[in-house]
Amino acid sequence: MSNEAYCASLLREHDRNRWLANLFAPAEHRRGLNALYAFNSEIERIRDMVSEPLPGEVRLQWWRDLLEGQARGHVSGHPVASELLAAVDRYHLPVSALATLIDAHTHDLYDDLLQSIGDLEGYCGEAYSSLFRLASLILADGGDPGSADLAGHAGVAYGIASLMKQAARHAARGQIFVPADLVLKHGMAREDLLNGRNTEEMRAMFAELAGVARHHLDTAEQLLPAAPVTVAPAYIGLGLVDPLLRRMARPGFDRFRHEADLPQWRSQWHLWRFSRKLR
Template sequence: MSAEQANSNDSVSDEGYCAGLLREHDRDRWLACLFAPQQHRRGLIALYAFNSEIERVRDMVSEPLPGEVRLQWWRDLLEGQARGNASGHPVAAELSAAIERYHLPVPALTTLIDAHTHDLYDDLLPSVTDLEGYCGETSSSLFRLASLVLADGGDAGAADLAGHAGVAYGVARLMGHAARHAARGQIFVPADIVIKHGSAREDLLNGRDTPDLRAMLAEFASLALGHLERAEKLLPVTPAVVVPAYVGLALVRPLLRRMTRRGFNIFRDRAEQAQWLRQWHLWRFARR
């Protein structure tokens, strides 16, 4: 086998690894990639697989320090200071190729890593503004980077859309994982909302479904819904080529509606809808 053939096979293997990782750990984004033009799916999968690697660091470590080390490895890699070669890590190899092809801004990727450092600790974000900043540097940044991929490195559309979409999608995902986060002592509802709802913090940490907890989550959902509505108003004036980056927004309203309906218990009931129904929402958005 020639060196060129070997490199080609390795490349396909890296792509398959990233797709498998995404399908297992972030299936909704993997499905969203299927609604993007085929020539850009590989770049999107590389970007989302990188994001999945960063988001899962907290789940893979028992103490913050090992998590900090993992995140630092990614920073060093992006800044060209990592020991060894990106080709030894399938996600790193695919991400490096996507950065080169689409001229993705490295500072946006390192900022995303920095923001997820918060995930390693159990500190409350002080305010809604801080939460919006966190979502802006994580989910919003990911929407913006995905738009760059779809635009083939060109005009990614209005930053306002990515900003509002990121907060809506980010908060909805945090709500969906609230019970799992609380089980490890972590709450993403900002302190200025928490303190308005009596025992809601202790109820969440101790697995108690109470009126205070439901009121707190309803306010959290209202924050996401407000940003979703602003994002939806901006979509019609967004360059059509980047709209597939926002397919995931189709899942936000159903999740918020489901989690705030009467009788829903976040400790007992599944937050996400059935897989086929989520796929239908994505398909309907893509057709529109």
């Protein structure tokens, strides 16, 4: 399997929604996008691959060293690393933005609570908005596409929705992404989230969190028409945010008992529908 095919396969297995969204991008830039998102998938999955933070820190440092040209071992033997470096070279991707993404996911290795909504927005900005920004650079063939504000709001909306749908998986490993101030505001305790108690207070808390995501989604959609048409495919994934939020807001929905993600056929339909709005 070629490095290019490996990245596409990894993405299809571990981040199918982004893989599907990439199908709407121009063919000549799909390889770069797959490399970027495969790298992100490698970083996101580190928490699931280690039993304690230190080995995770070591893995993250390897990626930092790679970007700085100091990685040990044969990088050519790592398909994702090889493809990422090729994309960085072709599209002049800023290494600082990739390093920021790595640093953001250091938080994932620990069980510390984010303290406020602002902290959560900051985390999503570094972990998700940076991806929208980097994807835009790829689609602009390395040029400056502008639209930094768009990437910022898009990342926070997509990030919060993604974290909400993974609440059960995070709780199972002792991790919570709901900010501490929101937990306290609704009279909840950390143990309530870890034990998955689907109380009225829990539903109200997640409804408020969804409201934050929707605010950023609405702002991003207002900014989208002003973005260059060449970078529009970078934002097709936004088409899944509203359906996800609606699914999780249904009466009787229990995020700790029910599947939060959309079926693949529905994801494909929503992505296609959103792509029509971007033309």
